[in-house]
Amino acid sequence: MAGVLGARDQAERDRLFELSLDMLCVAGFDGYFKQVNPAWSRTLGWSEAELLAFSWKDLVHPDDRRASREAGKALFAGMPSVCFENRHRCKDGSYRWLSWNAYPVVADQTIFAVVRDITAQKLTEQHRIELETRLRESQRLEALGTLAGGIAHDFNNILATVLGNTTLAMEGIAPDHPAMERLRHINKAGLRAGDLVRQILAFSKNFSPELSRHSLKRIVESAVSAMRPDLPAGIALELLLCEEHVHVMADPQHLHQVVVNLCSNAVQSMQGLPGKVEVGVERLDIDAAAERPAGLPAGEYARVWVADSGCGMDESLLGRIFEPFFTTRAVGQGVGLGLSAVHGVVSSHGGAVSADSTPGLGSTFHVYLPLADSMPHAEQAPHASDAARSEVQHVLYVDDDETVMILMDALLKRAGYRVTCHSDPHAAVSAVRREPQSFDLIITDFNMPALTGLGLAADVARIRADLPVVIHSGHISDSVRTEAARLGVRGVVNKGGSFDELGAVVQRILASQ
Numbered sequence: 001m002a003g004v005l006g007a008r009d010q011a012e013r014d015r016l017f018e019l020s021l022d023m024l025c026v027a028g029f030d031g032y033f034k035q036v037n038p039a040w041s042r043t044l045g046w047s048e049a050e051l052l053a054f055s056w057k058d059l060v061h062p063d064d065r066r067a068s069r070e071a072g073k074a075l076f077a078g079m080p081s082v083c084f085e086n087r088h089r090c091k092d093g094s095y096r097w098l099s100w101n102a103y104p105v106v107a108d109q110t111i112f113a114v115v116r117d118i119t120a121q122k123l124t125e126q127h128r129i130e131l132e133t134r135l136r137e138s139q140r141l142e143a144l145g146t147l148a149g150g151i152a153h154d155f156n157n158i159l160a161t162v163l164g165n166t167t168l169a170m171e172g173i174a175p176d177h178p179a180m181e182r183l184r185h186i187n188k189a190g191l192r193a194g195d196l197v198r199q200i201l202a203f204s205k206n207f208s209p210e211l212s213r214h215s216l217k218r219i220v221e222s223a224v225s226a227m228r229p230d231l232p233a234g235i236a237l238e239l240l241l242c243e244e245h246v247h248v249m250a251d252p253q254h255l256h257q258v259v260v261n262l263c264s265n266a267v268q269s270m271q272g273l274p275g276k277v278e279v280g281v282e283r284l285d286i287d288a289a290a291e292r293p294a295g296l297p298a299g300e301y302a303r304v305w306v307a308d309s310g311c312g313m314d315e316s317l318l319g320r321i322f323e324p325f326f327t328t329r330a331v332g333q334g335v336g337l338g339l340s341a342v343h344g345v346v347s348s349h350g351g352a353v354s355a356d357s358t359p360g361l362g363s364t365f366h367v368y369l370p371l372a373d374s375m376p377h378a379e380q381a382p383h384a385s386d387a388a389r390s391e392v393q394h395v396l397y398v399d400d401d402e403t404v405m406i407l408m409d410a411l412l413k414r415a416g417y418r419v420t421c422h423s424d425p426h427a428a429v430s431a432v433r434r435e436p437q438s439f440d441l442i443i444t445d446f447n448m449p450a451l452t453g454l455g456l457a458a459d460v461a462r463i464r465a466d467l468p469v470v471i472h473s474g475h476i477s478d479s480v481r482t483e484a485a486r487l488g489v490r491g492v493v494n495k496g497g498s499f500d501e502l503g504a505v506v507q508r509i510l511a512s513q
């Protein structure tokens, strides 16, 4: 630091130069440093000699060069003081944000600058912007979910009427009646519509699955195995599981669907060409200080990723993919509900989903779920069903005919009950075995090939004798009545009658409990 200073002043200045926490420098108009203080090496990791050998272009981030050049031009032109920001490359390859306050001495073709590392501030700011964007995004998705969920709910009731009446009409005519074929078509279309409604409800606001502890690796593995048989030729599907245990609080069926939806998209992204899909599971520590993916709170997470070498997506597409009914596929190839369901399911598990993509190169979807081990009290937490129980009574409806099941589901819900349906009587018995106290009443069809309604009543009685069972059947013979009475079945109701009849029996039994 030359000039007209005495030796003592000079030494004091040098000492300040050495001690400064901010980076101080003298640089030439040629873009090379003449002097740097030790703060530079501390911040960027380069030695003083290395720094002096670099031109500014070797260090400044390519995206910041234009702005830095503009600042330089202003200084060369004699602007007394110029403030600007740019990123500098560190020795370890990372970049740090620097804030410059520079002034020139044009006659000497020299710039003096005080430079501060503002990386931490920048990260905080970036984090805040990301959080805000995500919040807006999730509010928008929530609003759409509420809307779609509301429509789906009404739609379910309409569908129940269509399907219920079709079933009754089919029962009322001879099998060779000319209308039979058309009724079957109506029935099939109605069932497909029911499927769609179920998917819509999966991401609607009120969706809250019952979670229990499961191995995520096993769920992902089974979903990937389910994908394999239908994999088009030329597409390699690779599974990468970490060594450690990965347990999450999950609804396995829904998570299975998440993986299947992501894999189907990945396969579709190949557009008929050969390619590779990689599915992986790993454990991940999200540190409060470091960059937090998807704006998640710090903690221990599981990450599932699905990466493809497909067509990729541009920014504007990426911004819309989680919206319900957003699709770029041809009619009949997709309805745009896959990723909305993924978003809904993952959110209901306390996790988050994000995607990154490069057009032409491929995409990667990341699903983050909190590890079950990091939630020590989760298993003792009151079960969702306990809370619901105190408010509404829980009816289990069992019928192997899905049409009737959908109809009864809608009618019982309309009557104010919480309803769980099973088309497989054995699955229904398992549900009771898992949580005997969760149900208040069972209604079962009689004529089911896997297990009759009476068989089911007997099984249930062995698990919980005081759980009332009602048989709902199209054909009630005297022997059924006798056997039902012997097993302690509380009611036998004819399916052909109106719902009011069944409703009255259910209400009477529940009132007497």
Ligand SMILES: Nc1ncnc2c1ncn2[C@@H]1O[C@H](COP(=O)(O)OP(=O)(O)O)[C@@H](O)[C@H]1O
Pocket (backbone or CB within 6 Å): 261, 265, 266, 269, 308, 310, 311, 312, 313, 321, 322, 326, 327, 328, 329, 333, 334, 335, 336, 337, 338, 339, 340, 363
């Ligand atoms: N892996 C992927 N690669 C490229 N585009 C994708 C990928 N996953 C999803 N997309 C885009 O997101 C859209 C929405 O996906 P999704 O919600 O699953 O509905 P659908 O598959 O029925 O279109 C797709 O139409 C597609 O444009």
Ligand SMILES: [Mg+2]
Pocket (backbone or CB within 6 Å): 261, 264, 265, 334, 337, 338, 339
């Ligand atoms: Mg899809």
